[in-house]
Amino acid sequence: MEETSELLLHRREKLKRLKEKNINPYPYSFKRTHTSAEIIKNFENLSGDESEVKIAGRMISLRRHGKTLFFHILDGGGKIQVYVKSDEVGKEKFELFDLFDIGDHLGATGKVFKTRTGEITVRAADFCILSKSLLPLPEKWHGLQDKELRYRQRYVDLIVNQEVKKIFLVRTELIKAIRRFLDDSGFVEVESPILQPLYGGAFARPFTTHHHALNVDLYLRIADELYLKRLIVGGFEKVYEISKSFRNEGMDRNHNPEFTMLELYQAYADYHDIMELYEKLLNAISKEVLGSSKFEFEGNQIDLTPPWSRIPFLESLQEHLPISKGELDFTRLFYNGTEEEIRQLVIRLKIQVDPKRPRGKLIEAIFETQVQPNLIQPTFITDYPIEMSPLAKKHREKEGLTERFELFLGGCEMGNAFSELNDPLDQRERFEQQMELAKKGDKEAQMLDEDFLRALEYGMPPTGGLGFGIDRLVMVFTNTHSIREVIFFPQMRSVENPAEGEEE
C-alpha cells in the first residue's frame, strides 16, 4: 500500500501544504456559469460585455512563463484555455500554482478574450482548486495506449483519450434513437426477469446463481424471448426490451459475457413485416446519429438505404461456394444428401470444424466460412433450416425450412428474426428435439419450458419478432473492431494477489 515513488510523494506534499494554507483541496461545490463549449459557441456575445464567466474542469496542460501562465481545463463538453497573470490575481495567489498539478480540478472566474494567436481564453480574475489529484496522468502526446490499462482503468482512458468518449456518446445516442423510433411506432417498452428458473430463447450456456430464501438455483437470462412472447399472449401487441443478457461462454473480440440486446415482438406481423421494420429502423437511426445512411466500416462504404437484398439461405450457399451448381447442387444436397455427403463437403472446403458435429452445425459452419464474410452491404439471409431454428415457424411453402432471417452487415451478424412459432404442439415437439440434443451432450440445447408452452396453448396471435446486439451495432456504427471498445467496463480476468492462497 505504501507508495514510495517520488511523483506520488510530491503530490501528497502539495496536498499537505494546501491544507496548511487553510485551503480545502476538496471543497463542496462550485457555481459554474458556463461550460467550455458554451463559451466557444457564444464567444461573440461574451467577449463584448463586461460580465464574467465561471468555469470548472480538470487541468490537462500547464505552461508557465514567469509571472504569467496558461493552462487548459477539460470539462464534460471539451476544453478551454485559461490565462493567469500575477499582476491581476496577486503574487500570493499566483504562487498557488506551485501546489497545483496536471490532473487537478480547478475553477476559474474571468472575462473571455482571444489571445494573440487567436484562441478563445478565459482571463482569470480568480481561481480555486476543486479537487486535488494524487496520481499522474499519462502523457499528453500518446495518451494511454496499453489496452489492458485502458479497459481496467477506463476512467483514465476517458480523461486522456477523447475519441474514446465519443464512441460512448454515439452508443448513448444510438440507444436513444432506437427508443424514439420504436416509441413513435407504437411499441411499449417493458421489463422482463433477469433471474429465471429456466433459461431459454437462445443457444447458450447460462450463469447460475442461488436464491437463499427460496432455496432454488436461478439462471441469469440468456435472452428475453420467452417472456416477451408471454406478454404478446397477454394482449400487448407491440413490445420491446433493451437489456443485458448473460452468456457463460468464451470471450473474444465479439463476445463479452454480459451484453446488451434489443428484442421486439409485434402481433399480426410475419418476418416480411419485420424485415421492413428493421430496414426503416436502422436507416432512421443512422441518419439521426451519424447524419447519413452511409458510413465507413473496415474500409468499406456501407449504405443502409432500403430496400436491402434478400437472399434465401440455401441460395446464398450455392452462390458463394467455390463449386459450380452443375457439379454440386446445394439445395439437392440439403434435401436429399446424406449426412456423410455434407461431411465430405466440409472436408473438401477445408473448414476447421469437428466433422462429428450434427448436420445443422456443419451447414452453419459452411455458411459462416463461405458466405458470411462476403456480406458487407446489409443483406437479409432468409429461410433457415428447421434444425437450426427451434422457435421459428415452419416456412409456409418450403419444406424443411423456417420463416427466419438474419441480417448481415460488414460481415457481421446483426440481428435474428422469425415469424414466431405459435403452434403449441409444434413448439413442444421442437423442445423435445432440443432435449434429445441435450442428452447427446449439446450444452447449448434449449430447455423445455412448460409455462411457456401453457401460454402458447392459450393462443398467441401470429407474431413477428426480432433481436439484435446493441454492442455489435455500436461497433459497426463507430468503426471499432472489439466489443471491449464499446463497453465501458469489459470483463477482465482479475489479477490475483500472489500472497493469497490459490483456490480453484
Add this chain to the structure above:
RNA sequence: GGCCCGUUAGCUCAACUGGUAGAGCAGCGGACUCUUAAUCCGCGGGUUCCAGGUUCGAGUCCUGGACGGGUCACCA
C-alpha cells in the same frame, strides 16, 4: 482450451550475436508578463511481470507461471 506475440521509469518507447538499463513527455530546482507538443539551464527517477535454471556475467538464453493482444476452437 491450442498456437503465435507482448509485458523495461508515472506514460510512450529504445537497448545488436549475453557485457555498467537509455530517450522523450511527466516530475523536481532555476530563468522567462500572450503560451499552446512553449523555450532555455540543471537534477532526480528502475523488483526490466513473477519464480526457478544455464552462465564469470541475463532485460536478452531455457523451464514453469501471471496478465494482455491476436488467431483457431467454442459461440445466434
